[in-house]
Amino acid sequence: MTGALALAAVVLATSSGLLGLALRDRPDLGQRLSAGALCLAAVLGIAAAVPVLAGSPASVIQLSWNQPHASLAFRLDALSALFLLPILCVPALGAVFGIGYWPQEEHGSHAVNLQLWYGVVTGSMALVVLADNALLFLFAWEVMALCGFFLVRAEPDRRDAQKASWVYLAAAHVGTFAIFAFFASVGSARGSFDFSAWGGLGSGGAAASWLALLALLGFGLKAGLVPLHFWLPGAHAAAPSHVSAVMSGVLLKTGIYGLFRTAGFFEAPPASWGAVLMVLGGVSGVLGVALALAQHDLKRLLAYHSVENIGIITMGLGIAMLGRSRGEPGLVLLGFAGSALHVVNHALFKSLLFLGAGSVQHATGTRDVERLGGLSRAMPWTAGLFLVGAAAISGLPPLNGFVSEWFVALGAVSALELAPLDRASFAVLVAPVLALVGALAAACFVKVQGSVFLGNPRTKDAARAEESPGVMLVPMAALAGACVIVGLAPALLIAPLARGAAAWSGMDPARLAGAAGAASGTATWVSGVAFVLVGTVAGLWLLRRRLGAGTAAETWSCGYAYPTARMAYTGSSFAQILNQGFRWVLLPRVRFTPPKGPFPTGARFSTEPREAVLDLALLPAVRDYISATSRVRGLIAGRLHLQALLVLATLVALLAWRLLWW
């Protein structure tokens, strides 16, 4: 029953964009109906996922498909349900936001196309988490990847979007190729391409490690783990904001879902796999936020924060893997709970922040944080809702980001309780890394909130800003409300998360139940402290209102009476100390014209952070490769005998390899 509901949601979401196609004469109506269809799909998805998370058994639907090895097998278990919720809800809210932000009557056929791909990507993401057959999964995966390509280039006349979309397409297909290889190897070994037949893969030996690495490459590319993140900032910054919210908030998570699913296939993974995930996650976390700090483009900055959050999620997954290898239900539960809850939380606050960035761009026409400032006066709602997202992503209590980071940190310190002299205890280092990432994220969002919304407007564009319409604010408010609720009542979520952990790890639910009980106890305490905090704030607020009132004056500037916005600290100056510390990863391009002579006329200083992996490694390498191959091509062009020789030489080389080493 729940499975059928989920499939209905998939069909409804996928076809939602067709309404716009049919109603081309009434673009506003078409867009509203499409958004309505997506909202209905989200409601169906909630109706499907919640019962599964509340304990009803996994729902399996098996239909035949006339392709070899393929079957239309769907499975909605607790792990799928956890991912299904954000996958259907965030695009629905984004579509509502899009009514105000990207009205179809203003963008003509581009908007009709966008709505079409937007619906298809939502449906295919949902299909990815529901698929129980490798070929069905790959089909949905490929549709999703292609939709992403079309969504990034929703505005075809923008050059950055063009470039970003091609980089995205190439990266997505390298990833698909790795996943293909992984599925083909496992499928041919198992004789079936149904996921249900893949449980209990052996994890010993080099072959299993290579398989796991293939999956890590394929899904890590989609998730954006450092150093596979290079495609992500460009693509997410180029798309329209509500699309960025979907791409950054939920599309990346299909990569995490893939990591979870494939990790679940392996029986008793060795501790080293958990260690690899923790190290990769830690590196992604720290470097992601370090790169974010240096950005001036609001949406690029948010995109790099996705890399950071994927890092946190991966660290949690690493802890859960470590728990499986050591047979520790506590580690499995806390690692999984932190990781999976952070998937949901990141979907909530990251899409909130992207929608907020869209609202700012809508009002001012720019995403450059140095050209904004003082928006909280003109756009109080956007500013306040963005602040909720900023505090949540910085992991501050009493919001949802804290809860999931706290689970991961608690899982990490629980590694101290492993047997003495177990080197896996070093997993505890995840906790200080999390603290570093959290503190850097807080620094970054103080910078963003401060330079975009606080102080005085720095440009005319910023001074002219007006609050966005309600249709854009309501989805943001819904996301912010969800952030607060999860933050105040985490104990409610332990039972569903424990079901997810049981579905994923194959561990006896009874063993997990003990750990879940302990976690739910401590989560209740966290709620208690959160309420004390809220109560204290309220009490002090009331006290403050009874005390002396204020008079207005200028900001203190050491006695100078006419402070201007040009004197205020910019975002770049704010981040300068930390950027200096992370020079070695930012490799910024600095242009500096110093003031000269006794009467200097002009001086300029600008820094531009570079995407090290893409700009300094991959693109030059690809360029060299193309020039080398084109030289060979020039040599043999028009000479049939040389071409035949090349084919023959390749064949002989392959044959020799086959005979000698294989």
Next chain:
Amino acid sequence: MILRALFQIGILLVLPPFLLGVVNRVKAIFAGRQGPPLLQLYFDVWKLLQKGAVYSRTTTWVFRAGPIVGLAAVATAGTMLPVAGQPALFTFAGDFVLFAYLLALARFATALAALDTGSSFEGMGAAREVSFASMAEPALFLVLVVMARATGSLSLSGMLGPALAPAWRAAAPALLLSAIALFVVALAENSRIPVDDPNTHLELTMIHEVMVLDHSGPDLAFILYGASLKFFLFGALFVRLVADAGIAGIWAAEAVFVVELIGFAILVGVVESVMARLRLTRVPQMLVGASVLSVFALVLLLR
């Protein structure tokens, strides 16, 4: 039980300003001055609470919320801190994470309030505060993790409870290293010399003080009081870690605890008197050094 809880809250709420008075008195003695009364901060806070406030025309509600959220977060963190080895009001596995993140919330609110004024000085202070904090935070976590490993407990009350004395016997070198790291973090988090000079009078060189330049009246009272509370929290962590007197009676233990805290304030005063302030570029090195010390401590325990 209830009496003891009330007493703990009482110490938490009443004692902190006195400790800063002690610090200032020690500095005055070193400088050959008479110095302000020991209770000066109580007078200041009381006077400021009576006054009106001045708000810059640039500021919004964020500026007014800063001192309130800052004080509330630090006070809430205090409810998880054990006093004199007795369990805190709230104690649970992983409470130290919440403790550290509540301090981060206070910093977040204060830094945003600073940026709300649009002043370059306050932006400067906020930038320094959040940058240095991001280096102090991992060091604090590492210290707490070392204590968790040494005592086998995941809550602050357990770490600083009866299990501490045997832990010192078993793992003294590691705990000593982490105690040094904790002292460095305490100095940095509370904006004391050698990281920041609370008495400096040049806006360009300040960190914490410059962030709150525009606050006045009751808001400034909240900030001053919150800062003293934070000093108390770190002092309580530190004295309990290094000077667990192991006294059986609850009331005697509380009395000894208060004396130890005064000792901590004297120690900070001495450090402030005999040291110069570090150059700003040296501060990160000192904080990373503290992290490295605690990593060594952790390796000693885990190897």
